[in-house]
Amino acid sequence: MPEASSVAMQANKSALNYSEGAEGSNATFLPYYLHFPGMATSYILSYILVLLVCVGGNGLVCFVILGNRNMRSVTNLFILNLAISDLLVGMFCVPTTLIDSLITGWPFSQYTCTMSNLIQGMSVSASVFTLVAIAADRMK
Secondary structure, eight states: OHHHHHHHHHHHHTTSEEEEETTEEEEESSOSBOSOHHHHHHHHHHHHHHHHHHHHHHHHHHHHHHHOGGGOSHHHHHHHHHHHHHHHIIIIIHHHHHHHHHBSSOOSOHHHHHHHHHHHHHHHHHHHHHHHHHHHHHHO
16 A cells, blocks of 8 residues: 555656655645746736836826926825825835736745735825825815
């Protein structure tokens, strides 16, 4: 019977991430990379495009509003706040979401996980509440 279990173990090594260390064997049922290289490349290129457009467009909005005194109206300050919160979404949500969608597990520390989720939640909330404030300001 030991031969049957070793044959089954050998068959499962091809389907599992399997490593033997000093503490014994370690097997996970999900592959480390979730996609084939072509799909992963398309994910990476798409996320880079979104990141560049997000940072470029929102950075330009911030530059224009902060650079011109004539642009500092109430509505434009709301738009500046929206651009800053969208910059935070682009800089913190896009890279972590890309990594999370490409590999299994979280490769960073617990602190990075906590701060990433905090910043993502705060920046998305700031975007939503800024849009609500713009709508309320327009209703007056």
